[in-house]
Amino acid sequence: MTRRYQRLKKEYLYRKSLEGKERVNYENKRKIREALQEGKPIPTELRNVEAQLRREIDLEDENTAVPRTHIDDEYAFAAEKDPKILLTTSRNPTAPLQRFVKELSIVFPNAQRMNRGNQVVSEIIESCRSHDFTDVILVHEHRGVPDGLIVSHLPYGPTAYFGLLNVVTRHEIQDKEAVKTMPEAYPHIILDNFNTKLGERTATILKYLFPVPKPDTKRIITFANKSDYISFRHHIHEKQGGPKSVTLKEIGPRFELRLYQIKLGTVDQAEAQTEWVIRPYMNTTRKRKFLSN
Numbered sequence: 001m002t003r004r005y006q007r008l009k010k011e012y013l014y015r016k017s018l019e020g021k022e023r024v025n026y027e028n029k030r031k032i033r034e035a036l037q038e039g040k041p042i043p044t045e046l047r048n049v050e051a052q053l054r055r056e057i058d059l060e061d062e063n064t065a066v067p068r069t070h071i072d073d074e075y076a077f078a079a080e081k082d083p084k085i086l087l088t089t090s091r092n093p094t095a096p097l098q099r100f101v102k103e104l105s106i107v108f109p110n111a112q113r114m115n116r117g118n119q120v121v122s123e124i125i126e127s128c129r130s131h132d133f134t135d136v137i138l139v140h141e142h143r144g145v146p147d148g149l150i151v152s153h154l155p156y157g158p159t160a161y162f163g164l165l166n167v168v169t170r171h172e173i174q175d176k177e178a179v180k181t182m183p184e185a186y187p188h189i190i191l192d193n194f195n196t197k198l199g200e201r202t203a204t205i206l207k208y209l210f211p212v213p214k215p216d217t218k219r220i221i222t223f224a225n226k227s228d229y230i231s232f233r234h235h236i237h238e239k240q241g242g243p244k245s246v247t248l249k250e251i252g253p254r255f256e257l258r259l260y261q262i263k264l265g266t267v268d269q270a271e272a273q274t275e276w277v278i279r280p281y282m283n284t285t286r287k288r289k290f291l292s293n
Helices: 002-017 019-038 044-059 070-074 095-107 121-130 197-207 280-284
Strands: 085-089 111-113 135-142 145-153 159-168 188-192 219-226 229-239 246-250 254-264 273-277
Touching (some): 019 044, 095 111, 121 135, 145 197, 188 197, 197 219, 197 273
Parallel strands (some): 085 111, 188 219
Antiparallel strands (some): 229 246, 229 254
16 A cells, blocks of 8 residues: 555656746747737747647647646546545644534534554555545644644645634533534535635635535534634524524634645645744734635
8 A cells, every 4th residue: 555655646746846937838838829820920939839839739639738736636536536534633632622622523524533653644644545535634722722623635735734713612612502412314515715726725625524414404503714814603594484584503613723834735734835834924914815815
């Protein structure tokens, strides 16, 4: 299994290394197409490769000419099977962290909890690959307060690192009637205000943690971005009174996520390329947004 994974990983990295050249080639063809359609001269920097690119343009369909990226490979089979998630924690978790992870195991359908014990991350990842898990979620804490969440997609990545803030468990929610039952139906997912390229990337990582729900399910999970803080909320809707009267009831938990890094690899790969990371100077511009416009 390890030898096979190493071979697949090398093939994946090789395909990813070609993306830059393919993207440049695609953009050059697009410029030539636009120049020909508008009757303009070919850009000077493309004169040396014009003949070759025009031959390639004649042989390919414009609609299928868009090059694939590593994102296509990462989630190529996401729609074909339901996600299977492993939930675990940092070593020696406190009781509050264990309760929070227990609630997360119900939030994410098809999630399984595992006691970390003395296992290192590389052993966990290798075991998950051999058992066809699609994602690993690690939850960290500081002095009994959950403060970090890592989402690592298998088998190749990406891995998203989030800060975890303002955690309120479902038993701490004031509406005591809302914590009596915890539905396990596949939820509808609402992704609000993820408008930039980074926002779309983050939304992709989050939405593929959930399987496709049935149309009539009453369970709703919301990821709402505001000033680059992602609010997580968990509700069910109930009909009360007339046919158009619907009431939302929060069932928890609730928390905020703050993205600070995305890596093109799994969490056990220290050498994985960094796709995006927040920098200290980014916070000096108050109105700058990363996930939304």
